[in-house]
Structures are given as C-alpha cells and as structure tokens.
Amino acid sequence: MSRKLIAVTACATGVAHTYMAEKALIQQAKKMGVLIKVETQGATGIGNRLNAKDCQIGEAVIFATDTKVRDSDRFEGKKILQVNVSDPIKNAQKVIEDALALADQN
Amino acid sequence: MTVAAIVQPNLVKFNVVGQDRQAIIKQLATLYLQEGVIGDVDEYIAAVNEREQEGTTGVGGGIAIPHGKADTVTRSAVAIAKLAQPVEWQALDDQPVEYVFLLAIPNDGDNEHLKLLSELAGTLMDDDVRAKLQAATSSQDLEQIFEK
Numbered sequence: 544m545s546r547k548l549i550a551v552t553a554c555a556t557g558v559a560h561t562y563m564a565e566k567a568l569i570q571q572a573k574k575m576g577v578l579i580k581v582e583t584q585g586a587t588g589i590g591n592r593l594n595a596k597d598c599q600i601g602e603a604v605i606f607a608t609d610t611k612v613r614d615s616d617r618f619e620g621k622k623i624l625q626v627n628v629s630d631p632i633k634n635a636q637k638v639i640e641d642a643l644a645l646a647d648q649n
Numbered sequence: 650m651t652v653a654a655i656v657q658p659n660l661v662k663f664n665v666v667g668q669d670r671q672a673i674i675k676q677l678a679t680l681y682l683q684e685g686v687i688g689d690v691d692e693y694i695a696a697v698n699e700r701e702q703e704g705t706t707g708v709g710g711g712i713a714i715p716h717g718k719a720d721t722v723t724r725s726a727v728a729i730a731k732l733a734q735p736v737e738w739q740a741l742d743d744q745p746v747e748y749v750f751l752l753a754i755p756n757d758g759d760n761e762h763l764k765l766l767s768e769l770a771g772t773l774m775d776d777d778v779r780a781k782l783q784a785a786t787s788s789q790d791l792e793q794i795f796e797k
Contacts, residue, residue: 555703557761558754559714559770566774585767588758609704625771632708633741 548572548642549593549601552579554606554628557586564607565590565630571635579642584613594618602646605638607631622646652772653796655727655765659684663788665730670701670738674715675704677728677751686728686753689721694755707740714770716752719744727760729771729791731782744760748782769795 550568551629565581572579574649580597593601595617603622606612607630615621631638660680667673668780681687700706707713728751735745747754750773752766772795773777781794 556700556716556718556754557750558718558766559716560708562767562771563708563714563774566771570774570776583767584768586754587763587767626685627704629708629741 545576545578546643547578547600547602548605548639549597550579550605550627551584551608551612552581553584553612555609560632561585564628567631567635569629573637575639577639589613601643605637605642618623650761650765651664651707651763652769655725655762655769656729656792656795658792660726660728661788663725663791666733667736669736669762670677670742673705673730673736673749674751677730677749680728681726681753686724686726687721688723692721693717693719705739707746707762708740708773709740709742711744712772712773713738713740713746714752716754718754718756720756722753722755725755725758727751727766731785731791756778
C-alpha cells in the first residue's frame with residue numbers, strides 16, 4: 544500500500560514560492576510512489592483544501608511554510624514536519640523522506 | 650485564461666547583459682516603467698530587494714523568480730529574461746542564475762491574474778519546462794514555452 548502524506552505550503556507574498564513548493568512536492572512524491580495532497584495557502588486564497596478525511600488519512604503533515612498556517616487546528620494530534628517553503632524547492636526528496644521517517648516514529 | 654495570457658512579448662528579453670543581480674533587476678524594472686506596469690522604478694526595486702533579503706529567489710536550475718509587491722505596480726505582470734552571462738544569486742543550489750522571471754504584483758490585484766503568475770511559478774519546477782528554457786535560442790522560444 545502506498546504511503547500517504549499531506550502538506551501545506553505558504554510563503555510571505557503568497558504568489559510564487561507557495562506554488563513552486565507545491566509542484567516540487569507533488570512531482571517528487573510521484574517519483575517515489577508516495578501519495579500526497581498539497582494545500583496551498585497563497586495570496587489568492589486556499590487551494591486544494593485538506594478536509595477532515597485528508598487529515599485523517601495523512602500519516603504525517605508537512606508544513607512548508609514561512610508564514611502562520613491558517614486553520615492549523617485541523618492538524619491537531621498529527622505528526623508535523625515543519626520546514627521552510629524553500630526546502631522542498633531545494634530538495635523535495637529529503638523533505639518527503641523526513642516526513643515518512645517522522646510518521647514511522649512511535 | 651492560461652499562463653500564456655500573462656506572458657507579454659514586450660516583456661520577454663533574450664541575452665540581457667548585466668553584471669550582477671541588481672543590474673538585471675534594474676533593467677527589467679526600467680522595462681516595466683516603459684510598458685506602464687509600474688509608475689516608479691525605485692519604489693518597485695525597493696519592494697523587490699525587500700523580498701530578496703527575506704531569502705533567495707534563486708530556486709535552482711539557473712532560475713530566479715524575484716518579485717515585488719507594491720502600490721506602484723499597476724497590473725500583475727512577469728518580465729522574462731535569459732541572461733547573456735549567468736549572475737550570482739545565492740541560489741538554493743548555489744548555481745548562478747541564467748533565467749530571471751521578475752514578477753510585478755499589485756497590492757490590490759485581481760485574483761485571476763495573480764493565479765496566472767502562481768501557475769507560471771509552478772511550471773518552473775517542471776523538468777520539461779526547464780529543458781525547454783535551456784534549449785531556447787530566442788525570445789520567441791521563451792514565449793512559446795508557456796503557450797500551451
């Protein structure tokens with residue numbers, strides 16, 4: 544069965560890096576055979592909003608954010624990997640591996 | 650609307666000459682002034698530099714996506730430049746930058762155009778798009794990358 548992650552991306556201006564980090568995570572997850580859903584919190588609002596079911600299914604949450612995550616109470620009790628929005632752009636594989644490792648911790 | 654709708658031929662330049670990051674930003678900002686995208690070069694550049702100081706906009710693969718959000722910006726736009734010589738940008742992969750996508754973001758921009766800028770930024774992560782950037786030999790080639 545595929546591993547499942549969820550993520551939120553957000554940057555200060557909310558126009559460029561948020562969406563580059565999203566694409567980087569999606570492309571890398573696909574290469575690794577990991578299922579991922581990425582919510583973008585940008586200047587134009589929230590994209591691909593993570594619903595209650597998504598939050599339940601995700602083994603861990605990646606916050607690739609340089610700003611405060613909106614509606615973060617959805618992720619209460621989840622294992623959260625906090626990184627900078629530029630980290631997935633730089634090395635998405637490491638971010639995903641770290642999130643999977645976090646999910647595997649007891 | 651598609652990404653192509655925000656790529657204007659007048660704002661796409663091939664073999665731009667500039668010795669460093671600031672020289673390139675200044676040139677593209679001047680281009681914005683000529684095209685009526687901004688009203689004040691200094692105010693716009695100050696906003697771009699403020700963003701640069703928060704963290705590099707050199708995202709790897711020889712690409713930088715500096716951006717300035719300011720009152721002086723009259724409409725959402727992107728200026729695309731292939732540089733004649735790569736310049737240092739403290740990029741995430743420590744490589745010099747050869748392709749610059751300078752975004753102009755109004756403080757009260759409509760969502761539709763902002764979304765196109767975001768979409769364009771996202772496409773820059775595609776291996777396919779990066780390969781096409783490398784293969785481009787003219788400003789027309791650069792424009793065509795985003796016509797899909």
